[in-house]
Amino acid sequence: HRTQETMIILLFALTIYSLAEILHLSSILSLLFCGIFMSQYAYLNLSFQAREESCLIAKIFSNFAEAFIFVYLGLSWLTIKVKFISLNLIVSVVLILIISRIISVYFISFLQRLITSKTNLTNEEKIVMVFSGLIRGAISY
DSSP: OHHHHHHHHHHHHHHHHHHHHHTTOOHHHHHHHHHHHHHHTTGGGSOHHHHHHHHHHHHHHHHHHHHHHHHHHHHHHHHOOOSSOOHHHHHHHHHHHHHHHHHHHHHHHHHHHHHHSOOOOOHHHHHHHHHHHHHTHHHHO
16 A cells, blocks of 8 residues: 555654644754654655655655745746845855855865875866855755
């Protein structure tokens, strides 16, 4: 009964979320810890088909939620009437972000090389790490 097993997993997450909302607690943290504990205990007790279905449903929900956030932020930008944002501000903030990420990635890599006397990252991988966080700007927004 793989559909029943999958529905129980979803109902547990919904129940934890609803309980946290009723008690005025952090629903995001409750879902985080619910997911951690359910991945340790409930996932291993599911049948193979239910595991596949629950992973598929989780991927569908996560992709939908991410797309919704990007669309919502993109459309909400059209309704904002801000008069103080200029091109100089945007360019300077992007440059400060890039410079700070370069410093942090290379500094942490340098510390890793000092501590372990070797680094596993090539320069190309470090550059990818520098620019990878800039793509997820909508989530940080």
